[in-house]
Amino acid sequence: MKQLYSIPLVRGLVWLVIGLAAGIAFVVGIRFALELPVMGRYLFTEHAWVFGGVVGTLAFLAKHGVMDGWFKVWKGEEEAEHHEDPEGWIKYLGPSLDHKVIGIQYTVTAIILFLVGGLFALIFRTELAFEGQQFLTPDQYNTMMSLHGMVMIVSILLGISGLINYLVPLLIGAPDMAFPRLNAFSYWISVPAAIWLLLSMPLGGVETGWTGYPPLSALPTKVGQQMFFLGVFVAGWSSILGALNLIVTVVRMRARGMTAFRMPIFVWSAIATSLIALTATQLIGLSFQMVMFQRLFGMGFFDPAKGGNPILFQHLFWFYSHPAVYVFILPGLGVVSELLPVFVRKPLFGYRWVAMSSLGIALVGFIVWAHHMFTSGMNEYLRVPFMYSTLLVAVPTGVKFFSWVATIWQGKIPSPMPTAFLFVVGSILVFLMGGLSGPPNAIVTTDLHLHDTYWIVGHFHNTFFGGFVFPFFAALYYWFPKATGRRLDERLGRWHFWLMASSFFVLSLGMMRVGLLGMRRRIFDYDPELGFQTTHIVMTVAAFLIALSVVIFFVNLVRSLRYGEAVIGNLWNSRSPEWQVPSPMPAHNYSAPLVVVGEPYDYGLPGSRYVDFAPAKVGD
């Protein structure tokens, strides 16, 4: 018992519950004293739950141990920024400051949430397969659907943080992130976030989809809605602080000689992503906070009866949530750009253009948000300028695609193709489908038909899968040996890829098809007159096949951790610094500071070198 409690995660969770209870008790006490109603539809009133959630989050963080370093500094004691982690898997449950451990923590949490979100999808897809009600109520359907969306999105946010955390310090030759304590904090704050998000389920569920539009989300019916907002709000801080850390790391911690255009391309995409996450995330936090306050204190920001404006919420929300979609994909596209040259043994075509296109996408992405609101009833004259700005994003994205094709062209394609490479190619194809289904939405008039249909659902599943899921798997297959010293099984990997890619195409093309014909989003049941049942059955089967492919991946993961082929050398014959040292990566990364002496992707140029592991000359 005591031993269990000494595990930081367990201790944190215990205190999370204690904090929740204490917060609830506090509000209940106050309300009791003020002779206000104490009990609500879900045991206690909303105020109690929300306050309990806030206290629970703080209690978790305070007791888990991730803030101990700060507490010491605040007390005026000196505290080293590095201490040795315990041996074995237990270090993953504690407040490690090592960016590699944190990267893996993020990645594993992301995978867990991916499973949970996927499970929700399977549940509601089963309900959708047939006309009429199967086994869910409309309320449960909405909850499943909304949480599927948000859990998946949080999973992506953690997934990209995982990649970035693990890779960027290695790629730029740094010993760690700039602020290791902040790094650990950013990860651990996402744990309570995920808990609140999922706790919304027993508390009445979520009715609004992931977008949480008021006035619907402000109807005082379900406490779950509040926990959903709270969860996202807390998760937002993980994103913001992680992004801040990353930018400082890249600006201040690069190896000597690594000028801006000698950075591995993934680092550029991480920077572009972080610029968005750092700034825009505040707005989803604020907009959700405002709805929470509208519910808790009756503040009428979005309530027309009090002079509020529901459209204002949509502006604030999309000001984050549009740029956020580029947060989701830029690291993934960075992985694609990073791996292609290694596999085809050719320099990345137009390195500078690809680097700049990431920044271009990120910056233009800030001025397009209202394309989600063409039918919302916002000021009419805004629609045309937002159409122009949105379509502009196609240009830098196109640069990436054309550069990829030019990189592959006359490259030497490995034969047989390794799984990581298959996933890279899959990303390009799937993301192309997603990207090309974007401009029709961006053009106001066609969007008047497409808005809020399954066409849009198809659009964004393609972009998510192409821009995140496929590259994420590519990265796992590629860097798994770096992290563990063992290789994932290629035969299972190929099964995973082909099953996932083919059934995903079936699923998403099916979505687009029914969407165009008039299938609305977020509906629990569809009108039999439309005749969609056959397509829906096919889509549900496809969804289960995707799940099967994920199961195969899991079997592979677990087996390879133990029995995988041992690899310690430069498996992919890459020029990148992390592959020049043995796997798994040593605890303090590079024993001596490295110096960059050439271009990162000069494949095919005899005698060229990228990094030099010369022993340090300056006392550093």
Place this chain on the structure above:
Amino acid sequence: MTTHALDKSAALNQGVIIFAYLAILTALEFGLAVALPNPILLLLVALFKAGLVMYYYMHIYKLAQQDEVLPRNSYAYKTGSNRLGLWLFLLSDAFVFGALLATRFNLWGMTRPHLNQTLGLAVTTVLLVSSFFMNRAETSIAHGDRKGFLNATLITMILGIAFLVGVVGLEWQLAQLENVIVNKDVKGAVFYMMTGMHAFHVLTGVIFLFLVWRNGRRGAFSAERYWGVEAAAVYWHFVDVVWIFFYPALYLIGTVV
């Protein structure tokens, strides 16, 4: 590494001069709002004030200082990283306040509720004076004057608390008499949200100052190592910059309804 090219008394004098400018501009702002209530003019004044604070009190130019040659694990190099991190945080936070301003203009338009002008001007002045002392505290420790630093920090903290009392303790109560009520309409909602979010930042700033003051008394800072003080100062001035925009948005711009 010396971050201060000026000697101590010149640096302190600079603080006084900037304070005088800010005070005059605030008076000008108030006068403008009475005589010539043009939002563009008011915005220009606010931008100018914010520029002064960011340059002279927050030393934004330090971000561009070249310290690439320093050893990576030196205090000075780490301070450079910390400074960048803090400014990025402020950039992020600025988006919250920007969004609150956008909310205010969306929901209030060119109107504003009736609020107590005297009190508004008073709390603004208090915050401004606190910024002045904050600057003195930082300048003092940068030149090794620990006593001056401790005293100025203490005064800043007290002024910060006075600001909180002024806004939360007085203005919130008085506003209710003016029918600015939190759950009645957007007039109340926006007013309490904006002042509340700002007050929350002042509160965290006060706590931060307290930690700095307490650790300072135990001898934590010196002319070479005073990042904690600099951080508290930059944060404090940032909260002041926010108020530079919030004050006209809440008290000066638009017609009273």
Place this chain on the structure above:
Amino acid sequence: MRHFIIVGLLVILVTLGTYFGLDAVGLLPVDASAQASPIDFLWDLQLIVLSFLFALIVVPLVYSLIVFRRKPGDTEDAVHVEGNTKLEVTWTVIPLITVVAFAYLGAWSLRETRRADPQAMVVRVIAQQFAWSFEYPEYGGFITDQLYLPIGRQVLLQMTSRDVIHSFWVPEFRVKQDVLPGRETQLRITPTRMGRYKVRCAELCGAAHYSMENAVIVVDQVAFEKWAQEQRMAFETAQTPEQKGERLVRANGCLGCHTLTGQVLVGPSWKGLFGSERKFADGTTTIADEAYIIESILNPAAKIVAGFQTANPMPAYVFDEEQLSYIIAYLKTLK
């Protein structure tokens, strides 16, 4: 060079194949409004361009994967090509021109769909959880739950919501517009094809969002006039309390949550409701008499029917006594 020619030809083939393939499948529902034509025109144009772009990327990619395979035993790297600024500029500028042209066409078609006919017939649309009702001010202001429209005449829909955001969408008419509480939004539609369609709420508005569909019927001018006059007569001349009750129920969207068939949507079905024994969430029971029905409507939260604790709660309505008596009279007919 040989590679380029083959790929070029394949790109053309795949473009045509994709475009005509998709076209043959038939992607959009029938078009039934004048506003649909510029939209469908633009959609078609997009389809051509997107098919081309698809081919432009996919063909060289797949071609490379097949043709540029590493030969067995070859361990060399590939050619060292770092980039080509001319090419980069080309594939920046051409897409730029393309998207600007599309945006221009988009603005043009938006103008087309919004073209106002001063003779347009006004219909007021009221949305609420989870039903639509339609008021015809030009015909004495009667209210129905079916949208009847005459073919060839523009209607101006003036829309507002009683509670949350909904969205007016008839797929066959293409255009879509959100309906907001506390504000009026507008939509112009000129039906061009007779038939029965459905207005389908396109903005998630709560549990029964999925069933928020009402009939839209496009008929010729004569039939429309006839229908409208009938409705008007029925609305204005005296009729039975049951009929008045039914109209009140339809005009207030009750049927968005209650059915007449025994099926449960959001609230309990009304079939056989009157006089039956009701069980409540707190375990008590009562007989559904007039007092109970009145209380259920004016103050729905007072007694919650068992099984509906977590449902979307029913909004409180304001009716006068006379109106309530009509509703009750109507409910009594639902055996």
